Amino acid sequence: MAQAIKGAITARLRSLCGARLLGSFARNQQSQDLMKFASTTDFLLGNLKSAPNTRTVLEMVAQHNNIMNNKHIMQALRTLFTLQKNGNSELSTNEILAHRDFKKLCRKLRTQAPGIELGDTIEALKVVSYVGVSAESTIFQVLLQLIRHNVNQLNLQQIIFLEFLLSQAGASPLVEALKIALPMVFEIHLPVKMDYPNPAHLAEYLYFASRNNLTEDSVERIVSALLEHPEFDVKTARSIVWSVCEMQGHEMFRPLMKKAIDSLVVHLDDLSFNDMETTLTKLISRFTRKHSYFYNQTFYESCANHVIDKDLGFKQSIYILRKFGRLNFFHQYLLDYMCKKVHENPDVLAKADPVDVYSIAVATSMTDYKPPHWDTVKNIIARSENVANSDRKEIIWIKFAASLCLLDIFKLDVLNKCLNASFLQQLFSKRKFMSDFENYVTVWQSIKLFRPEFNCLLTPAYDPEALVKNFRQSLEFPLEAALHKALGGEGYVKTDLHSKSGVQIDHAVVFRKGGYPVAMNFPEDVEFIEDIEVPPDNQLVAILGLRHFSYTLNNRIARSSTNLNVKVLESQGYQVVPVNLEVWESLPDFERIPYIMRAIKERTASDLNVSESVI
CATH class of the missing domain: 1.20.5 (Single alpha-helices involved in coiled-coils or other helix-helix interfaces)
Known part of the structure; x- marks a missing residue:
């Protein structure tokens, strides 16, 4: 048991x-x-x-669609984006967009979207945007709605990237609403989420500010944070400069621009030529006397020296010279380098685009300096054919004609283009730019003074005498009071005149033998210096106040057009006294009158008899 x-x-x-x-x-x-x-x-x-190619990704999407989770969906999108961006896709974006398996992936994304993290939602939006999915499509709208509901959770980098994506997207109500909301959210988060230690991120904030109308306080906060960093790498410095160039001018940018441009100078070898040229273009296009922080002589010269030192060639030298010509920035060694390249291979200019010929003419005619091998360059330009047939918008034709005349190159095709009545009618009735008038006067003066055989090209209706009244500049005359005091009063000095050849004259003074000023009591309505009746044996002196635009920007060399004005007046028998107003205004008060009197004495080669108390 x-x-x-x-x-x-x-x-x-x-x-x-x-x-x-x-x-x-x-x-x-x-x-x-x-x-x-x-x-x-x-x-x-x-x-x-x-996956080695796009088709493989789409095949896997088709085979495993039922078991794909959020991670699979996002990885499929990432791989499609990477293959397409790197040029490793055998399908175009349009072909991907139309592919049935990509549409399956989008439908899967739509059903899984509520469970996707915010960062992945933004990445998914990036991919569908890149492929070209319409902003009005269901998947696009679903992703935007998810972002809208979580907009306050976005960090600053995500806001910047989203704003960029939406700027590329087509219009839709939700797109437009987010475009309005994102800058507002950015400004709210800026004080607490700003990455102060990271200058690259700070530069991105400034870029965002350049694209959106942020408050001055927000911009100043970003600028102040950037100024805390001692220097910038080349990418950050370039970003800062480009961003500021897109923003309304403000003095807060002056120290930041200096620091950023100085960093570019230090790291110039790390900057591609295209980026260097673009930076130079942006700076030059924004420079004004009021916002002078866009001008940095060291950077400008470094760009020119970079072309020379790296021996980048004729074309690159022309690109830089073209920029300099816009500002009257003179660089002798770059001119020398350009002419040397033409001398070594004349075909680079003989077969050049007319805009290159234009750029050379403008740069070389800036001053009376002529580089080595200039005769070679001049002869090629003079012999160039069909230049006037070009329709390049970069060429300002009246400036081209003036530059050529200053170089003693009287090209008949260019002169015919610029001096015919229809061209001049359009130039002076529509544009009415002071620079156009000055360039036209240069052409007119050059023909009258040096090439009278071309007088037949000039139209009497467009003589400078007839045009002056429409192009009178509103100028200040700082020498006037000093001349009154030195010479005996208002009756001795006539202010604000022109010559009938178009030269602006600040003051006219008459002296009799012995260097004594004559009280002319000039009539009020005298407009031209030729209309002043000078007594026999008396000498009329024309005083030209030379302003900043009479000189090159960087080294204050008198421009060729300035020297031509002096020659024209002297050819009419006048004694001409050019006075650099910047130099004069920099003098102490007690030195100003003696400075003017010495200038008059030197130019007229006569002793002046004025009160000892003013010298």
């Missing part, structure tokens, strides 16, 4: 153990199935990451 009971217990134990083992086996089998499934899904994720 005992033995039977023992056997029953043993059997029961075996039965129980067998059930437990079976349960354990079942659980182990289930675990293995789960591991196998997990392994399968990881395998899919890895395959999506390493």
Whole structure:
């Protein structure tokens, strides 16, 4: 009996153990199935990451669409973007957009979107935008709605990137609403989320400010944070300069621009030529006397020297010279380098685009300096054909004609283009730019003084005498009071005149023998210096106040057009006294009158008899 009971217990134990083992086996089998499934899904994720081409990604999307989770969806999008961006896709973006399996992926994304993290939502928007999905499509709107609901969770970098994406997207109400909201959210978060230690991020904030109408306080906060950094790498410095060039001028930018441009000078070798040229273009286009922080002589000269030192060639030298010509910035060595390149290979100019010829003419005619090998360059320009047939918008034709005349190159095709009545009618009735008038006067004066055989090209209706009244500049005459005091009063000095050849004359003074000023009591209505009746044996002196635009910007060399004005007046028999107003105004008060009197004495070669108290 005992033995039977023992056997029953043993059997029961075996039965129980067998059930437990079976349960354990079942659980182990289930675990293995789960591991196998997990392994399968990881395998899919890895395959999506390493897919060699776009078709493979789309095939995997089609095969595994039912089991794809958020990670798979995002990895598929990332891989499509990377392959397409790197040029490794055999499908165009339009072909991807139309592909049925890409549409499956978008539908899957739409159903899974509520569970995707905010950063992944933005990344998904980036990919569908890149491929060209319409802003009005369902998936695009779903992603935008998710971003809208979480807009206050965005960090500053995400806001900047989103603003960029939306600027590329088509119009839709939600797109427009977010464009309005993002700058507002940015300004709210700026004080607490700004990455002060990171100058690259700060530069991105400034870029965002340049694209959006942020408050002055926000911009100043970014500028102040950037100024805390001692220097910038080349990428950050370039970004700062470009951003400020896109913003309304303000004195707060002056120290930041100096620091950023100085950093560019230090790292100029790390800047591509295209970026260097673009930076120079942006700075030059924004420079004014009021916002002079866009002018940095060291950077400008470094750009020119970079072309020379790296021997970048004729074309690159022309690109830089063209920029300099806009500001009357004179760089002798770059001119020398350009002419040397033409001398070594005349075809670079003989076969050049007319805009290159224009750029050379403007740069070389800026001053009376003529570089080595100039005769070679001059002859090629003079012989160039069909230049006037060009329709390049970069060429300001009246400036081109004036520059050529200053170089003693009288090209008939260019002169015919610029001096015909219809061209002049359009030039002076519509544009009415002072620079156009000055360039036209240069052409007119050059023909009259040096090439009378071209007088037949001049139209009497457009003589400078007839045009002056429409191009009178509103100028200040700082020398006037000093001349009144030195010469005896208002009756001795006539202010604000022109010559009939178009030269602006600040003051006219008459001296009799012995150097005594004559009280002429000039009539109020005298407009031209030629209309002043000078008594016999008396000498009329024309005083020209030379302002900043009469000189080159960087080294204050008198421009060729300034020297031509002096020659024209002297050819009419007048004694001309040019006075650099910047130099004169920098003098102490007690030195100003003696300075003017010495200038008159030197130019007229006569002794002046004025009160000792004013010298």
